[in-house]
Amino acid sequence: xxxxxxxxxxxxxxxxxxxxxxxxxxxxxxxSLGNADNWPQSLKTSVNIILNTNFPMFLWWGPxxxxxxxxxxxxxxxxxxxxxxxxxxxxxxxxxEIWPTIKPMIDKVLAGDGANWNEDSLIPIFRNGSIEDVYxxxxxxxxxxxxxxxxxxxxxxTETTEKVGTLKKLQDSEERFRxxxxxxxxxxxxxxxxxxxxxxxxxxxxxxxxxxxEMEGWGWQSVHDQEKLPxxxxxxxxxxxxxxxFEMTFPLKGADGRIGQFLTRVLPLxxxxxxxxxxxxxNTDITKQLETENAVRTSEKRFREMIAQAPVAxxxxxxxxxxxxxxxxxxxxxxxxxxxxxxxxPVFEAMPDAAGQGFEELLAGVYNTGKPFxxxxxxxxxxxxxxxxxxxxxxxxEPLYDNKNRIDGVMAVATEVTEQVLAKRxxxxxxxxxxxxxxxxxxxxxxxxxxxxxxxxxDNWHLxxxxxxxxxxxxxxxxxxxxDYKDAALKAWQTALxxxxxxxxxxxxxxxxxxxxxxxxxxxxxxNDKGDILLWVGTVTDINERKIFATELEKQVSERTAELESxxxxxxxxxxxxxxxxxxAGHDLQEPLRKIRIFSDQILEGESATLSAGGxxxxxxxxxxxxxxQTLIDDxxxxxxxxxAEKKFEYTDMNILASEVKEELREELKAKNAxxxxxxxxxxxxxPFQLRQVFYNLISNSIKFTPTDRNPRIDIKGRKIRGxxxxxxxxxxxxxxxxxxxxxxxxxxxxxxxxxxxxLFQRLNGKAEYSGTGIGLAIxxxxxxxxxxxxxxTSALDEGATFNIYLPADEQxxxx
Amino acid sequence: MNNGLHNxxxxxxxxxxxxxxxxxxxxxxxxxxxxIVNDGLELMQYLKGPEDKLPEMLFLxxxxxxxxxxxxxxxxxxxxxxxxxxxxxxxxxPDRNNAESLSRSS
Numbered sequence: 001x002x003x004x005x006x007x008x009x010x011x012x013x014x015x016x017x018x019x020x021x022x023x024x025x026x027x028x029x030x031x032s033l034g035n036a037d038n039w040p041q042s043l044k045t046s047v048n049i050i051l052n053t054n055f056p057m058f059l060w061w062g063p064x065x066x067x068x069x070x071x072x073x074x075x076x077x078x079x080x081x082x083x084x085x086x087x088x089x090x091x092x093x094x095x096x097e098i099w100p101t102i103k104p105m106i107d108k109v110l111a112g113d114g115a116n117w118n119e120d121s122l123i124p125i126f127r128n129g130s131i132e133d134v135y136x137x138x139x140x141x142x143x144x145x146x147x148x149x150x151x152x153x154x155x156x157x158t159e160t161t162e163k164v165g166t167l168k169k170l171q172d173s174e175e176r177f178r179x180x181x182x183x184x185x186x187x188x189x190x191x192x193x194x195x196x197x198x199x200x201x202x203x204x205x206x207x208x209x210x211x212x213x214e215m216e217g218w219g220w221q222s223v224h225d226q227e228k229l230p231x232x233x234x235x236x237x238x239x240x241x242x243x244x245x246f247e248m249t250f251p252l253k254g255a256d257g258r259i260g261q262f263l264t265r266v267l268p269l270x271x272x273x274x275x276x277x278x279x280x281x282x283n284t285d286i287t288k289q290l291e292t293e294n295a296v297r298t299s300e301k302r303f304r305e306m307i308a309q310a311p312v313a314x315x316x317x318x319x320x321x322x323x324x325x326x327x328x329x330x331x332x333x334x335x336x337x338x339x340x341x342x343x344x345x346p347v348f349e350a351m352p353d354a355a356g357q358g359f360e361e362l363l364a365g366v367y368n369t370g371k372p373f374x375x376x377x378x379x380x381x382x383x384x385x386x387x388x389x390x391x392x393x394x395x396x397x398e399p400l401y402d403n404k405n406r407i408d409g410v411m412a413v414a415t416e417v418t419e420q421v422l423a424k425r426x427x428x429x430x431x432x433x434x435x436x437x438x439x440x441x442x443x444x445x446x447x448x449x450x451x452x453x454x455x456x457x458x459d460n461w462h463l464x465x466x467x468x469x470x471x472x473x474x475x476x477x478x479x480x481x482x483x484d485y486k487d488a489a490l491k492a493w494q495t496a497l498x499x500x501x502x503x504x505x506x507x508x509x510x511x512x513x514x515x516x517x518x519x520x521x522x523x524x525x526x527x528n529d530k531g532d533i534l535l536w537v538g539t540v541t542d543i544n545e546r547k548i549f550a551t552e553l554e555k556q557v558s559e560r561t562a563e564l565e566s567x568x569x570x571x572x573x574x575x576x577x578x579x580x581x582x583x584x585a586g587h588d589l590q591e592p593l594r595k596i597r598i599f600s601d602q603i604l605e606g607e608s609a610t611l612s613a614g615g616x617x618x619x620x621x622x623x624x625x626x627x628x629x630q631t632l633i634d635d636x637x638x639x640x641x642x643x644x645a646e647k648k649f650e651y652t653d654m655n656i657l658a659s660e661v662k663e664e665l666r667e668e669l670k671a672k673n674a675x676x677x678x679x680x681x682x683x684x685x686x687x688p689f690q691l692r693q694v695f696y697n698l699i700s701n702s703i704k705f706t707p708t709d710r711n712p713r714i715d716i717k718g719r720k721i722r723g724x725x726x727x728x729x730x731x732x733x734x735x736x737x738x739x740x741x742x743x744x745x746x747x748x749x750x751x752x753x754x755x756x757x758x759x760l761f762q763r764l765n766g767k768a769e770y771s772g773t774g775i776g777l778a779i780x781x782x783x784x785x786x787x788x789x790x791x792x793x794t795s796a797l798d799e800g801a802t803f804n805i806y807l808p809a810d811e812q813x814x815x816x
Numbered sequence: 817m818n819n820g821l822h823n824x825x826x827x828x829x830x831x832x833x834x835x836x837x838x839x840x841x842x843x844x845x846x847x848x849x850x851x852i853v854n855d856g857l858e859l860m861q862y863l864k865g866p867e868d869k870l871p872e873m874l875f876l877x878x879x880x881x882x883x884x885x886x887x888x889x890x891x892x893x894x895x896x897x898x899x900x901x902x903x904x905x906x907x908x909x910p911d912r913n914n915a916e917s918l919s920r921s922s
Binding site for chain 1: 830832836839
């Protein structure tokens with residue numbers, strides 16, 4: 001019988017590939033199994049099965065556990081290994097390197113424990129020239145014989161080294177991953193593809209104070225702001241669905257109760273087929289960052305506002321093209337452009353009119369060197385509001401730094417000073433013109449600053465004094481003054497400066513030969529519209545001749561005045577002497593008269609019996625003469641007193657005064673049935689007792705000089721007149737006078753005597769007709785003159801007389 | 817009072833005025849005698865003399881030599897003994913001021 005197994009035996013080793021061939025062609029009689037024809041059917045079936053399986057399979061049969069395997073398994077044997085040697089070999093011989101490991105498992109199966117299952121187990125195998133660490137997922141299952149005893153072990157296995165390796169790598173990398181994840185400052189977590197979290201790093205648990213059990217799956221929701229949570233969930237679920245990375249910032253509750261803002265990013269991890277198998281996410285605490293951002297934003301906002309409202313023009317230029325990033329209102333005014341026209345454009349593009357004037361270089365300089373630039377009264381040609389203009393600016397370019405301290409822009413701050421510059425120029429022109437005018441004057445001319453220091457002298461000054469231009473400036477000109485006059489001159493100048501009033505002063509100035517000449521200085525402040533003093537301008541005029549003459553004149557005047565004074569004093573003394581003389585004389589003269597009268601009275605009375613008629617008559621005439629003399633002396637005394645008496649002026653109502661005199665003369669008026677009317681007299685500043693005398697004398701006269709054929713009628717009236725209205729030299733034209741007229745209906749006098757009547761001792765009538773000393777009117781006139789007034793008289797014979805008295809009504813002078 | 821006659825004193829330097837006074841006194845029919853002194857010194861001497869010679873009334877002229885009426889008046893008014901002596905001033909002075917100052921001082 002052939003040991004070759006026939007192919008036609010359908011129960012035995014049909015096909016089976018290479019191993020099928022090897023198994024069929026092997027001489028099994030050398031083995032404990034013997035000839036294949038004698039194998040039990042169960043063996044044949046088992047071998048058949050494994051040879052025709054594409055899944056790696058191995059069979060140990062019989063007490064010696066003879067090895068059988070298929071093509072699929074053969075791959076695992078590699079090269080330089082057990083293939084094909086182990087076919088038909090005893091298991092122990094075939095697998096020495098792992099026998100200790102697998103024998104127990106085989107024995108278990110043989111013992112009837114049933115199949116085992118090992119996943120990813122490390123079962124090293126000798127192949128490819130060495131022992132390789134190979135991972136297997138395998139199952140040892142019982143192979144039964146006809147008697148239903150376990151006759152062998154069927155191994156269904158597959159190498160999972162790669163998988164394990166991959167898994168291990170994965171695990172390792174996962175391990176590394178988690179270590180890193182624990183060490184990063186962020187919170188981190190990992191989720192399965194369905195979004196269920198399975199891991200958080202330690203930082204998460206530290207921050208949230210939660211436990212893994214609480215967090216697993218979808219537990220993270222508990223640390224979210226419940227209001228924001230729906231939004232977060234929606235996003236997360238969407239990401240899971242679409243596989244798009246998740247990014248969101250939301251608040252998370254910390255264990256200490258604080259709420260932090262976390263920027264969360266979750267990225268999908270895909271396998272090599274692009275399928276998401278996990279999600280890896282981080283939460284970065286950006287609370288501070290947000291705060292800072294907010295603060296920066298706020299401060300930026302405030303900065304922008306400040307710039308916008310600043311009273312100076314400010315603009316910010318960014319980048320080397322100097323793009324106009326911001327421009328405030330004031331700057332727009334200076335530029336004469338609208339914001340929309342220029343914002344966000346490079347500055348010289350926005351303002352072509354400013355180009356080519358050197359600013360490009362200045363800006364570049366500041367941008368590159370970081371050195372600020374300051375420009376004063378710089379002229380810029382601009383087109384403003386459509387019109388070309390020349391503008392003067394004070395400006396500063398300052399470099400701007402970014403947060404890495406690199407220059408990324410320039411800030412320009414400017415004020416327009418066109419007006420001031422033009423004004424200054426105008427002023428200068430004005431000053432120059434002034435100088436020209438001053439030089440042309442015949443006098444010496446000068447200007448000073450508002451503070452008083454000389455800024456200019458015309459040539460005439462330098463010619464006269466010999467001072468150089470420099471020497472005279474400031475207060476150098478004082479050196480040319482005569483020393484006696486320096487202090488006064490400076491004082492007057494300081495006063496003028498302090499009060500801003502024009503100065504006029506005289507002093508002596510020394511010429512180049514050292515001779516002093518009198519100068520008249522006149523200076524005026526020149527002011528602008530606002531009233532500020534811009535400068536002082538003035539002249540110095542030579543008045544030497546005039547001054548000398550004036551001085552001489554003054555000297556003479558004061559001499560004359562002194563003379564006059566001494567003469568006056570003499571006069572005063574003489575008057576005083578006269579006064580006392582008159583007084584005493586009058587008094588002493590009265591005394592003998594008194595005696596004469598008394599004695600003659602006594603004789604007349606006592607001796608009337610013994611006296612003859614002639615004797616009585618003579619005594620009578622003697623008495624009358626004595627009386628006359630007394631009256632004369634009284635009147636003389638009165639006359640002398642009018643000049644020498646104290647001039648005690650009192651403001652008096654003349655109506656009252658006249659009425660008092662009227663009362664005094666009651667008897668005399670009554671005796672002659674006289675009517676005396678007093679009307680509208682003024683109140684005047686007069687010496688009462690003297691004016692009383694005036695009225696007394698005039699009224700007495702009027703009564704006396706009225707003939708018996710009529711009743712005396714006397715009218716006293718008053719009115720105010722102006723001195724200039726009266727043609728009277730004694731009246732001052734600018735004074736107001738009270739004109740008092742006293743009119744009677746007496747005998748009057750010839751007009752030709754109207755002046756004479758006022759002379760001393762003048763009488764127009766004989767003693768027999770009318771008594772009188774002839775002094776009365778002289779006294780009246782003297783009194784009126786004492787009062788700086790005047791008196792006139794008008795009359796015609798037998799037609800009464802009018803006396804016109806003018807007294808100053810001196811409450812006010814005419815001032816128009 | 818001596819012999820029922822009033823004792824008067826007149827101080828005046830003018831003999832005529834003295835005569836007038838005596839005449840007036842006689843004409844007045846007042847029972848009185850009058851002693852006359854002619855100047856201020858004499859007046860004071862007389863007053864300072866024996867007490868029983870003290871007059872009841874003094875008529876004093878202001879204008880007197882050696883001592884004026886003013887001075888005498890001052891002295892009299894400041895002297896305890898004479899202070900209460902009634903003094904009648906008479907003067908030829910027309911000056912009101914005198915009268916005023918006199919009335920003020922007495």
